[in-house]
Amino acid sequence: MEGPVLKTELFPNPAPIDSIDLLKAGRHYLVRVRGGGLTGYSEAHSSVMSVAYPILLKRVIPNFVKKDARQLERIFGEAYVAQSNYKWQGLPFWVSMAAVEIAILDLLGQAAKKPLGELLGTVTKREIGVYRASGNRGNAPEAEIDYLKKIAAEDGAAAIKYRLGARMRYNDASTRRDLALIELTRKTFGEKMTIYADANGSYDVPMALRIGRAMEATNHRFFEEPAPFDYYDETREIAAALKIPIALGEEEMSLRGFRRIIEHRIADIVQPDLMYFGGMIRSIKVARMAAAAGMECTPHMSGGGLGYLYVAHFASCVPNAGPHQEYKGMDGTLPVECATAPLKSVNGKLTVPTGPGLGVTIDPDFLKRAEVVRG
Amino acid sequence: MEGPVLKTELFPNPAPIDSIDLLKAGRHYLVRVRGGGLTGYSEAHSSVMSVAYPILLKRVIPNFVKKDARQLERIFGEAYVAQSNYKWQGLPFWVSMAAVEIAILDLLGQAAKKPLGELLGTVTKREIGVYRASGNRGNAPEAEIDYLKKIAAEDGAAAIKYRLGARMRYNDASTRRDLALIELTRKTFGEKMTIYADANGSYDVPMALRIGRAMEATNHRFFEEPAPFDYYDETREIAAALKIPIALGEEEMSLRGFRRIIEHRIADIVQPDLMYFGGMIRSIKVARMAAAAGMECTPHMSGGGLGYLYVAHFASCVPNAGPHQEYKGMDGTLPVECATAPLKSVNGKLTVPTGPGLGVTIDPDFLKRAEVVRG
Numbered sequence: 001m002e003g004p005v006l007k008t009e010l011f012p013n014p015a016p017i018d019s020i021d022l023l024k025a026g027r028h029y030l031v032r033v034r035g036g037g038l039t040g041y042s043e044a045h046s047s048v049m050s051v052a053y054p055i056l057l058k059r060v061i062p063n064f065v066k067k068d069a070r071q072l073e074r075i076f077g078e079a080y081v082a083q084s085n086y087k088w089q090g091l092p093f094w095v096s097m098a099a100v101e102i103a104i105l106d107l108l109g110q111a112a113k114k115p116l117g118e119l120l121g122t123v124t125k126r127e128i129g130v131y132r133a134s135g136n137r138g139n140a141p142e143a144e145i146d147y148l149k150k151i152a153a154e155d156g157a158a159a160i161k162y163r164l165g166a167r168m169r170y171n172d173a174s175t176r177r178d179l180a181l182i183e184l185t186r187k188t189f190g191e192k193m194t195i196y197a198d199a200n201g202s203y204d205v206p207m208a209l210r211i212g213r214a215m216e217a218t219n220h221r222f223f224e225e226p227a228p229f230d231y232y233d234e235t236r237e238i239a240a241a242l243k244i245p246i247a248l249g250e251e252e253m254s255l256r257g258f259r260r261i262i263e264h265r266i267a268d269i270v271q272p273d274l275m276y277f278g279g280m281i282r283s284i285k286v287a288r289m290a291a292a293a294g295m296e297c298t299p300h301m302s303g304g305g306l307g308y309l310y311v312a313h314f315a316s317c318v319p320n321a322g323p324h325q326e327y328k329g330m331d332g333t334l335p336v337e338c339a340t341a342p343l344k345s346v347n348g349k350l351t352v353p354t355g356p357g358l359g360v361t362i363d364p365d366f367l368k369r370a371e372v373v374r375g
Numbered sequence: 376m377e378g379p380v381l382k383t384e385l386f387p388n389p390a391p392i393d394s395i396d397l398l399k400a401g402r403h404y405l406v407r408v409r410g411g412g413l414t415g416y417s418e419a420h421s422s423v424m425s426v427a428y429p430i431l432l433k434r435v436i437p438n439f440v441k442k443d444a445r446q447l448e449r450i451f452g453e454a455y456v457a458q459s460n461y462k463w464q465g466l467p468f469w470v471s472m473a474a475v476e477i478a479i480l481d482l483l484g485q486a487a488k489k490p491l492g493e494l495l496g497t498v499t500k501r502e503i504g505v506y507r508a509s510g511n512r513g514n515a516p517e518a519e520i521d522y523l524k525k526i527a528a529e530d531g532a533a534a535i536k537y538r539l540g541a542r543m544r545y546n547d548a549s550t551r552r553d554l555a556l557i558e559l560t561r562k563t564f565g566e567k568m569t570i571y572a573d574a575n576g577s578y579d580v581p582m583a584l585r586i587g588r589a590m591e592a593t594n595h596r597f598f599e600e601p602a603p604f605d606y607y608d609e610t611r612e613i614a615a616a617l618k619i620p621i622a623l624g625e626e627e628m629s630l631r632g633f634r635r636i637i638e639h640r641i642a643d644i645v646q647p648d649l650m651y652f653g654g655m656i657r658s659i660k661v662a663r664m665a666a667a668a669g670m671e672c673t674p675h676m677s678g679g680g681l682g683y684l685y686v687a688h689f690a691s692c693v694p695n696a697g698p699h700q701e702y703k704g705m706d707g708t709l710p711v712e713c714a715t716a717p718l719k720s721v722n723g724k725l726t727v728p729t730g731p732g733l734g735v736t737i738d739p740d741f742l743k744r745a746e747v748v749r750g
Contacts, residue, residue: 051433051434052430054425055427084542086576086603086604086626087466087626088465089465089466089605090463090466091462091463091464091465092463092467167456167459168461228461228631230629230631231631232631232635233635250462251462251464256605256606257605260607260608
């Protein structure tokens with residue numbers, strides 16, 4: 001569980017990191033890693049990076065340049081301590097670390113001629129079930145049902161997720177909407193649809209129990225973040241009282257924090273965000289801890305550009321990733337090509353590319369228009 | 376304990392916030408708040424702000440402009456939820472929030488013609504005992520003793536703090552230095568000096584117990600961060616086993632996190648950093664929780680420019696702030712004047728200014744040279 005994740009035995013030769021750059025093209029930020037004649041890319045969670053880029057440039061990148069990419073796990077650990085970066089543990093720091101990690105993994109995949117999942121584990125799935133997530137809140141239940149029908153039809157989705165509460169609070173209107181949607185989703189989509197819902201920390205314990213019991217009565221599959229994310233005592237109380245699994249973890253920034261959630265069964269399903277939490281390897285460590293406790297680790301998906309692809313590679317090699325991964329539809333503004341997968345959900349499934357690294361090629365003309373972001 | 380901190384009854388008239396700007400002058404970043412003919416300033420932790428400024432400009436400032444400063448606590452809470460900022464909870468976000476909060480408090484102090492402490496509590500102390508902290512690590516014990524003698528003499532300090540371990544790790548060399556310094560500091564400075572030491576998360580439990588017992592034998596007053604900051608189980612074990620008080624909190628980013636530390640007695644003294652943790656009001660809430668448990672709340676001090684002044688105002692009105700506050704000496708590159716206090720430690724004490732707000736005036740010529748930082 002504490003052992004290495006990256007299979008260094010796949011790389012007999014040095015993999016020097018000559019340079020790491022942040023590129024901007026349109027509204028997209030990309031990290032580019034070059035070394036040994038190879039180039040790796042990641043989409044760097046552009047909406048976060050538009051604010052976090054000085055952290056990436058000044059506190060993260062310098063710790064990785066001129067190192068051997070095969071030592072990624074050691075370098076990553078050193079970068080956490082260097083410049084007292086551990087005090088900066090949080091979303092913008094970890095997104096920056098994740099963007100560099102994934103670009104390095106893309107480069108290493110090319111060196112080993114293997115897809116990401118094979119660098120980090122054993123690939124057991126090429127078809128990844130997804131749930132289609134709605135971002136709406138505050139609309140009428142009927143309007144939300146129409147929207148869910150539309151997005152589920154787009155993908156032929158076998159699973160959906162919608163939002164409950166009023167984000168970190170609730171009120172009478174949100175509770176009426178919640179209770180209506182809990183009934184209507186099941187009635188509309190029938191018993192075959194897997195239904196999830198996310199409260200984004202909206203409830204106190206009594207309301208969470210009320211909502212959770214309604215979700216149990218309509219066979220919802222998990223109940224995400226019933227209480228504010230750092231209200232661990234309340235969340236544990238909710239998880240203990242309800243049969244429906246409680247999911248938690250999008251805001252968790254510490255490996256020890258996930259260990260605590262798992263050991264004390266504060267939630268039943270853990271959800272590191274592959275970007276917010278600092279990348280694939282840290283998230284796989286959470287999945288290993290969860291597996292040892294018989295729990296699922298189903299990542300939260302962020303990062304519009306290629307976030308779905310990171311989640312697909314993660315699920316390809318993590319046995320306890322759960323039956324459906326989060327999917328928010330295609331953004332489509334980042335022009336990528338892939339010969340081995342359609343890069344969108346088809347019949348409720350994403351296909352994992354089998355090419356090296358991420359397995360996709362970013363349009364060279366788009367890259368030509370990109371500018372290097374300076375400090 | 377959960378009640379308001381800011382004494383809104385001091386402000387019978389509206390206190391509009393017309394504009395908030397980030398200024399840069401030399402290497403200093405200042406936040407300037409203007410409204411109702413008044414101007415408030417804070418020094419915005421310049422080394423952090425040089426990297427965090429897009430977060431301040433895009434995720435923090437917009438939530439405060441055109442609001443009534445008297446509603447600071449409510450606006451602050453709303454800004455934590457707005458734009459899903461709670462996911463960004465961490466050092467760069469909270470430093471940005473703190474910089475805005477303190478500038479607003481400076482403005483409110485002018486409106487009420489009262490110093491900061493009187494806006495936030497009852498001022499019971501004007502002379503604040505300080506400990507002089509050394510930032511060295513890795514030098515020879517004798518060299519560190521010479522340095523501690525020098526800085527203690529500068530201030531006539533009655534308390535000192537030095538560093539143990541190797542920052543988030545230890546080795547044979549650091550342990551030899553630790554054990555030598557634990558003896559030598561007491562031998563050199565005698566029984567009258569209060570001696571603190573900070574391990575910056577260097578130890579595992581057995582080494583923390585070994586070092587802690589040596590500190591007990593030489594009557595050290597607290598042992599800061601023996602284990603990595605998010606190793607709560609280990610820190611609680613250390614705190615329970617040792618008589619010397621364990622201090623913790625510089626990296627804690629969540630109010631609930633401090634509640635957990637206090638309720639589960641993970642440490643004996645809590646140390647929110649007034650900047651990293653998001654300002655005076657949040658830190659006073661921690662102090663109130665600590666007081667209810669009979670514990671001290673002694674802030675960590677950061678923010679070279681005016682950090683010492685924020686700590687002095689905090690200690691002026693917080694009864695359980697402990698006998699000595701952290702002091703790192705004067706930076707002196709930010710030109711400020713004060714008619715009511717010398718703005719440096721004299722005979723081991725800082726004097727709290729009695730003028731309105733922070734009680735200091737930034738040199739107008741320096742302000743003239745400052746440029747507004749744009750997004």
